[in-house]
Amino acid sequence: MNVQEALVLDPAIRNWVVIPIALILIFVSALKFNIANLMSQTERKQSLQNIMELQTILRAKRLATNSNRIPYQSFNSRKQYFTNRETGILIAKEKNTSSNPMGVLGNAFKDQSGVTDMLKGNIVNFVPQVGLMAWVNHFFSGFVAVKIPFFPLTIRFKTFLQRGIEMSSLDVSYVSSLSWYFLCWFGMEGINSILLAEKYQPNSTLYASQLEQGVPPQQQPITQLYTNERENIELINHDWLMENVEQRFLNKLKNIEEVKQSNKTSTTKSSSSSSLLKDKKKK
Amino acid sequence: MINPQQHQPQAPEAIIPEIYDSDYINLNLRSKNNCRILISSLGGCVAGLLGLTNLWGFVFFVFVHFLFCALYSISHKSLINYFVNPKTMWYEITSGMMSFVLFWTFFSNIL
Numbered sequence: 001m002n003v004q005e006a007l008v009l010d011p012a013i014r015n016w017v018v019i020p021i022a023l024i025l026i027f028v029s030a031l032k033f034n035i036a037n038l039m040s041q042t043e044r045k046q047s048l049q050n051i052m053e054l055q056t057i058l059r060a061k062r063l064a065t066n067s068n069r070i071p072y073q074s075f076n077s078r079k080q081y082f083t084n085r086e087t088g089i090l091i092a093k094e095k096n097t098s099s100n101p102m103g104v105l106g107n108a109f110k111d112q113s114g115v116t117d118m119l120k121g122n123i124v125n126f127v128p129q130v131g132l133m134a135w136v137n138h139f140f141s142g143f144v145a146v147k148i149p150f151f152p153l154t155i156r157f158k159t160f161l162q163r164g165i166e167m168s169s170l171d172v173s174y175v176s177s178l179s180w181y182f183l184c185w186f187g188m189e190g191i192n193s194i195l196l197a198e199k200y201q202p203n204s205t206l207y208a209s210q211l212e213q214g215v216p217p218q219q220q221p222i223t224q225l226y227t228n229e230r231e232n233i234e235l236i237n238h239d240w241l242m243e244n245v246e247q248r249f250l251n252k253l254k255n256i257e258e259v260k261q262s263n264k265t266s267t268t269k270s271s272s273s274s275s276l277l278k279d280k281k282k283k
Numbered sequence: 284m285i286n287p288q289q290h291q292p293q294a295p296e297a298i299i300p301e302i303y304d305s306d307y308i309n310l311n312l313r314s315k316n317n318c319r320i321l322i323s324s325l326g327g328c329v330a331g332l333l334g335l336t337n338l339w340g341f342v343f344f345v346f347v348h349f350l351f352c353a354l355y356s357i358s359h360k361s362l363i364n365y366f367v368n369p370k371t372m373w374y375e376i377t378s379g380m381m382s383f384v385l386f387w388t389f390f391s392n393i394l
Contacts, residue, residue, distance in 0.1 A: 018392055190381065
């Protein structure tokens with residue numbers, strides 16, 4: 001055990017293995033980030049029609065959830081706006097798109113673009129990792145690269161952490177370069193998010209993020225979503241929360257004041273009675 | 284008559300309720316996380332330079348974590364205005380862990 005603790009790593013290993021692996025991981029992640037950016041720039045262009053439809057659905061949903069917070073009149077006018085037989089926008093859209101035979105096909109195309117987008121993202125993430133792992137394993141295997149300072153893991157990890165070093169007596173805290181690579185990979189994520197993240201501007205991204213949140217599953221045609229929303233709104237049993245709220249508030253205030261006054265009067269009575277008692281005693 | 288508080292949907296903690304602007308909440312969370320990662324990697328550097336080993340390093344990490352939380356809540360007076368639930372900060376101990384371990388290992392090997 002003493003011999004193992006005295007094990008000294010060559011400074012050349014430090015200069016030519018440990019530092020280069022860390023640096024190269026930073027560079028590769030920067031490259032990956034930029035490539036992903038370039039790829040995603042061509043995507044994400046939704047037509048005006050699509051955006052309008054999504055926003056309409058969002059608005060209808062908001063009305064459905066918050067319907068009890070607006071007076072009856074305003075709720076009714078909104079309901080008319082959405083679900084009127086002739087002019088309601090949810091119904092008008094239905095008629096328009098049902099006459100359009102390309103609607104379903106268009107949706108299918110959108111679906112494909114989403115899938116390819118995901119695939120691209122996966123490839124950009126996955127290929128460099130595997131490549132780097134192969135590179136590290138090929139060039140830097142067969143020797144101890146790093147001594148980890150935290151408590152040695154159990155013997156079971158030995159085959160994984162000390163790949164390429166066939167020494168049964170070696171302490172588990174001495175690990176090969178592949179483990180150092182993994183450590184760098186996981187540890188660099190935080191650093192990357194600081195170094196590489198683009199300037200985040202809430203006002204410009206507000207629109208996009210809202211759309212992403214509200215994007216319905218594209219398999220459903222938009223008309224079906226519209227009918228769903230329309231039925232939702234038609235079924236709402238409106239009950240305004242703020243009905244004669246002033247009167248309720250005043251009543252509450254009155255009650256509180258009454259309670260206070262009754263408390264005060266009781267205390268004053270008791271104090272007066274006690275003072276009376278004192279007076280009697282004096283006499 | 285319905286009590287307005289009865290009708291409020293009970294949103295789970297992970298989802299940001301609608302009354303908050305989720306973009307600004309995310310922005311705040313990100314700035315906090317950046318602070319935390321910087322502090323914990325600095326802590327890792329210090330731990331590596333001091334030559335801490337085994338359990339002492341993790342004790343130091345916990346110390347750094349609480350130091351960060353305390354400093355953050357002292358320097359920003361009204362955290363409740365900027366986060367949905369600012370107290371969760373104290374429990375998220377693992378978020379800066381990996382960068383701490385990385386810098387700790389790096390510096391203890393470099394010397």
